[in-house]
Amino acid sequence: MSTTSLFIRKDQLATTRLHTATDAPLANGQVRVRIDSFALTSNNITYAAFGDAMSYWQFYPTGEEGWGSIPVWGFASVVQSLNPGVAVGERLYGYWPMASGAVLSPGRLSPERFTDMAEHRAALPAVYNQYFRCASDPLYTADTEDLQALLRPLFITSWLIDDFMSDNDFFGAKTLLLSSASSKTAYGTAFQLHQRHETEGIEVIGLTSPGNVAFCESLGCYDRVLTYDALDSIAADTPCVYVDFAGNGALRNAIHGRFTNLKYSSSIGGTHVEQLAAKGAGKDLAGPRATLFFAPAQIKKRTGEWGADEFGRRMVAAWHQFLGAVTDAKNPWLHAEHQDGADAVQAAYAHVLAGKGDPRTGHVLSLCRQPAGG
Template identity: 40%
Template sequence: MSNHQVAIQESVVLEVCKQDLAKTRVVSVPSTNLANGEVRLKVDQFALTANNITYAITGDMLGYWQFFPADQDPATWGRIPVMAFAQVIESRCDDIEVGERVFGFFPMTQFLTIKAGHITPFSFSDTAEHRHKLSSVYANYERVAKNPFYRKETQAYQLLIKGLYTTSWLIDDFMSDHNFFGASQYIITSASSKTSMALAFASRQRDNAKKLKLIGLTSPSRVAFVKSTKLYDEVFSYEDIATLDSGKASIFVDMAGSKTVLTSAHQHFAENIVYSCSVGATHINDLAAAQPSNEALPGAKPETFFAPTQIKVKSKTKGGAQLTAEIAQSMNLFIEEMAQHIKVKTITSIDELNQRYLSLLSGQADASAGLVFKFKGSGQDGVYELST
């Protein structure tokens, strides 16, 4: 059994109020001794994107608050999951060695203790009771050394893109499985978000006989940036929806979750919206999910896309290894593309992390910046500390 003893300082974690996402707090997380089968992971960097805002907004509906429940008053406070790289610094599990590097979901903190299970050469999972009801995808930790598509030089972009690119690739894969519902164009909201850009890129990469026209919708202040990426055939602001050609059968992919935008698009295209796909929720002051209407929208009824469901479907037909390889190869091409448009912005203090989170929440974040939080390196004798 590998059991490496380290001296660990008390860590801190950023938490948000579930009822008021603009209210945050930083709380201490005391260190505990490991039980048999447990592994302690030390995060060195994680990404902060609009995806994390979606996790918070849909935390109750889709179970994101269950990933890492708060120790104090969990009914009120929650820990938003983020994608991170981490290292095993202590292990009481025979099959997991100290020093191994992993990738997966973490709270916004430096240390996480998990109960390791479902161990394969490629990954292991957290089998703690509070994660039992989650999709296995959300409790999985990839063993980086066994990933042939990992690139050290692009790891910051992997943090920013990997989780969301899988979702975007699977959306387009789902549409392809259904022959794009007979549509001739995609209409994609929140076009400046990395998830939307990833969908546009995945669609362009797919070798299908029916190429769809890609239309990006975004806020007026971001139209120029979105056009500069050249990922969409056309880009419009939300205010210009009524000027679009309503005579074409269209797939509507809603990454914004705005009641106003959703209603405007459905009313304009009416029955020519042949499939309406709800994915994200970033327009916190105008959420469609929070404003149910008794009047049915024209066109296809909006349906929520759940990536793990499509993963199960395609894993059966392609096999898990082949599916992973296809997504990873496509993602690495997308990273090359995004490096031309998105510059990594490194955050090192908990105060700035909080400020950047609030900017994302308010929709004021710079679309051309990719936010990566990095912790200080280790000190002597394995003592780690948070940069403040």
């Protein structure tokens, strides 16, 4: 057997190549999985852009200098097991390489999940090392696998951003500005924040490009949707919080420069990858320092305060509510587009990296399946 992977040049993200290697024998305690499908979103581009700074390249090291494997979320099936606690045929949800297969070292097994105990992952954030066993996973339903792959990790981040803001009393602001408003993490955050409109008076303003205004307005979770060049329609002295999903340095500078009562600036990720390294971005900013939001830290805080069971209960309830809105028959927010095979995966990656495409379309990819007719 062999495994095919998509390698990315770490210092030139548009450069990719396919790598096929013969599978090594498993060690005792390991399992081999076939990665059936995975989602590719702008969130994965963020993983690559911050790959060194946030250690994302370390989850699935390629062993080749300068080349990395971007982690993705999706579903896999166990095809070989030397671990008595994990059966061949078991279906798993979790964090995979962009590849046709992977090897895990399961430990800390429970009916719902296990942790990959591979030595090179020991110092990495625990949330990314957990694999959910679909047969007992409270968030799993077989008919929504595509939406889980596309939205589940992003929505958990969205839910945590909302919780973090509320936990800090919105830093004394009632208006939140969300950039890249058509992105999945942004509109998941807006969905959560919008529920606070009546009770807490929170106003959510989505910032986006002209071509995505209609889409963002159709979601119904933004109080206002503005193009990036329309910041002057918001009073400069508005007490506000900026939640930056774009990573666009020029936009961040503009917002920090305009709003004299900016209470907090939160950096979530980078959907505008060409702007991430913009000279001067984040330096000499007016107002508060732009602070990177790290979801695992809020998970750790809340599981400590609420307990793991209560944390899970709240998250599951929020997820099902969100999924109800996304799958509304009259106005579905998202549909999955399947692309199989190496050529299709490379093309989809280039498409997402370039920031192209319809926000209503989500890429669900597979390197283990061949395209129809192929």
